Amino acid sequence: MSDRVDVGIDRILVPLDGHEAAASALDHAITLAENVDAGIHLLSVVDAYRLKSVDQRRSIEAELEDVIADAAAAVQTAEIPVTTAVEVGFPHKEILNAVADHDADLIAMGTRGRTGLDRHLLGSVAEKVVRLSTVPVLTVGDDAVGTRPYRNILVPTDGSDAAQPAERLGIALAGRFGATVHALSVVPELRIGSRETEDAYEAASRDAIERMKEHGGENTDIRGGIEHGVPHRTILDHCDAVDADLIVLGTHGRTGVERFVLGSVAEKVVRLAERPVLVVPARTGGGTD
Structure with missing residues (x-):
């Protein structure tokens, strides 16, 4: 097995929104990071389009900071280098900006199922990121099957x-x-x-x-x-x-x-x-x- 082959992935960007599918994507990101010797950057985005008040923004930011903190603890438990951020903006734009700002080589994102409106991650964000990203994008559904490590x-x-x-x-x-x-x-x-x-x-x-x-x-x-x-x-x-x-x-x-x-x-x-x-x-x- 050529286990030291250069994969070219040093940092993985994981957008999180607290949904189970995003947690599944984090699990896959951790598995990848462990096997390719990469660090992880965790990102949550307060969707500016949906904000109606300053109080709402603060409330959502607090919720996402808790999500990020829990995810960071899981990454640290796996002894993987981790950085975090909570941003305000349009989700797909903030995700793509984070690729450049944090030198990410891969994005790992969750999707919310396979039917109806739930088939899109964070609405239409996943498809926008897949279409526009200059780096590989891993999409993981909350109902995803298969084993890790990959066989x-x-x-x-x-x-x-x-x-x-x-x-x-x-x-x-x-x-x-x-x-x-x-x-x-x-x-x-x-x-x-x-x-x-x-x-x-x-x-x-x-x-x-x-x-x-x-x-x-x-x-x-x-x-x-x-x-x-x-x-x-x-x-x-x-x-x-x-x-x-x-x-x-x-x-x-x-x-x-x-x-x-x-x-x-x-x-x-x-x-x-x-x-x-x-x-x-x-x-x-x-x-x-």
């Missing part, structure tokens, strides 16, 4: 340049955890398309799987597969088939063969997955070199 990591890929940072980070994390990487490339069902287009998808899928196996070398167990279907549904079904503890996938693609695990597919997986999902932007420092 099975699913890495969907479409063979594009945009997917490569996710491929490399997934492999690097597997090295730290001694986990198996399940590489998956989905050839999407084409309602309108030529045989040449399908062949291009097939070729890109084969190349992506082989590239991941070469990158993992002899020290990482990488098992690859190519499937046909609707990308996000196939990814979710494959999670159950391999009993994945974590999904690592890319976003921000372009067009044609390179658009598969990108944009809306990543967002659908984040919304619907019963497993933690780590979304990796195309340009990121975490595990990409």
Whole structure:
């Protein structure tokens, strides 16, 4: 096991709001920090949009300071370096600002379930952060399944340049955890398309799987597969088939063969997955070199 592989994660940002899902995200952040030798920065945001009075602000700040204090105690118990902050502003903006201010390499956030209005973290904050973040974002639902430390990591890929940072980070994390990487490339069902287009998808899928196996070398167990279907549904079904503890996938693609695990597919997986999902932007420092 290449347990000293450089993952490129030195500080993890964990936004907290007192909800159970955020506590689950903290648990995963602690597990990651323990295995990649990272520190944790805890952040709670008083939503400026919802404030009606100074007294309300003070009351919410006091509640969040208690949440932060309890979380910091849990991090310290794990002997992980921790810093804390309570800010006032618009949540997704304060979270993204904190990435720059505290040199965070990864954000770990909770989501509140998979149905109705509760499928979004702090309203629409999670989706905004996933779309706008320049660093990987781990989303964890309060109903998330899987085990920690991770033993099975699913890495969907479409063979594009945009997917490569996710491929490399997934492999690097597997090295730290001694986990198996399940590489998956989905050839999407084409309602309108030529045989040449399908062949291009097939070729890109084969190349992506082989590239991941070469990158993992002899020290990482990488098992690859190519499937046909609707990308996000196939990814979710494959999670159950391999009993994945974590999904690592890319976003921000372009067009044609390179658009598969990108944009809306990543967002659908984040919304619907019963497993933690780590979304990796195309340009990121975490595990990409």
